[in-house]
Amino acid sequence: MSTLILALAAGAVIGLALGALGGGGSVLAVPALIYLLGFTPVAATTASLVIVAVSSATALPAHARDGQVRWRTGLLFAAAGIGPAMLGGAVAGRLPAAALTGAFGVVAAAAAVRMLRARRSTDVARPVRPGRAAAAGAGLGAVTGVLGVGGGFLAVPALVGVLGMRMRAAVGTSLLVITVNSLAALAMRAGTADGLDWAVIGPFAGAAVLGAWDGKRLAAKVSVKALQRIFALVLLAVAAFMLIDTAV
Structure with a gap:
C-alpha cells in the first residue's frame, strides 16, 4: 500500500476520533506515523x-456554533498549559527515542x-474552581509538549471528572485546549521540523480535517459512551504494542 494511501486512511480515522470524542487524534497519530509511515519518534x-493543531482548529467553530465550547474554562486550561507545553517541547528533542516511545x-x-x-457525567454542571x-x-x-499529543484524550476526562462539565461541552472545549497547547509546543520544536516529510503530513492533515467533520455528525447519532469505549479498547491495544516494541 502506498505511503499516500496510508497517510489518507490514518488521517481520516484520527479526524473521526477527534471530531466525535474531542480527543484521541494525536494519541493515534504518533504510532501511525512511526509504524505505518516510517517517522522517527521525535519527528512523529x-x-x-501539526496535524492535530490544524484539525482541532478547523473542528472548533462547528462546536462553538452549537454552544458546546466553554470559552472561559477552556482558555484558563490552555493558558495554564502554555508554559509547561513549551518547556516539554524543548525537552522532548533531547530524550532517547526508546524513552519517548515507552513514555x-x-x-x-x-x-x-x-x-x-x-x-457517567452529571446533567448539572458544577461551578469551576480556577485552581x-x-x-x-x-x-x-506538559504532556502535550513532551509527547507531541494535543491532550484531548486527557482533557475530556479532566473537564468532565475534575470540573464537572457535561460531556458534549467537554468535547467542544477540549478542541480549544488542544489547539492552543499544540501551537505552544510547536513553538519550541522549530528545530525538529526541518526534516519532516510535508508530502505525507499535508494529506494526513487534510484527511484528518475532513474526518473531524464526519466525527461530529457521528457523535450526534451514536452514544458518546459507546464511541468512547470502542476508542479506549483500540487505544489500549496500541499502547500494549508500543510498550512491547520498546521492551524488545
Whole structure:
C-alpha cells in the first residue's frame, strides 16, 4: 500500500476520533506515523502536533456554533498549559527515542483505562474552581509538549471528572485546549521540523480535517459512551504494542 494511501486512511480515522470524542487524534497519530509511515519518534511527535493543531482548529467553530465550547474554562486550561507545553517541547528533542516511545505507551494505556472506567457525567454542571482548572491545564500542557499529543484524550476526562462539565461541552472545549497547547509546543520544536516529510503530513492533515467533520455528525447519532469505549479498547491495544516494541 502506498505511503499516500496510508497517510489518507490514518488521517481520516484520527479526524473521526477527534471530531466525535474531542480527543484521541494525536494519541493515534504518533504510532501511525512511526509504524505505518516510517517517522522517527521525535519527528512523529512534531508532525502529530501539526496535524492535530490544524484539525482541532478547523473542528472548533462547528462546536462553538452549537454552544458546546466553554470559552472561559477552556482558555484558563490552555493558558495554564502554555508554559509547561513549551518547556516539554524543548525537552522532548533531547530524550532517547526508546524513552519517548515507552513514555507515550504508558500515557496512552493510562488514558485508555481512564476512559473505560469513566463514570457517567452529571446533567448539572458544577461551578469551576480556577485552581483545579489551572493545575489540570498545566499537567496537560506538559504532556502535550513532551509527547507531541494535543491532550484531548486527557482533557475530556479532566473537564468532565475534575470540573464537572457535561460531556458534549467537554468535547467542544477540549478542541480549544488542544489547539492552543499544540501551537505552544510547536513553538519550541522549530528545530525538529526541518526534516519532516510535508508530502505525507499535508494529506494526513487534510484527511484528518475532513474526518473531524464526519466525527461530529457521528457523535450526534451514536452514544458518546459507546464511541468512547470502542476508542479506549483500540487505544489500549496500541499502547500494549508500543510498550512491547520498546521492551524488545
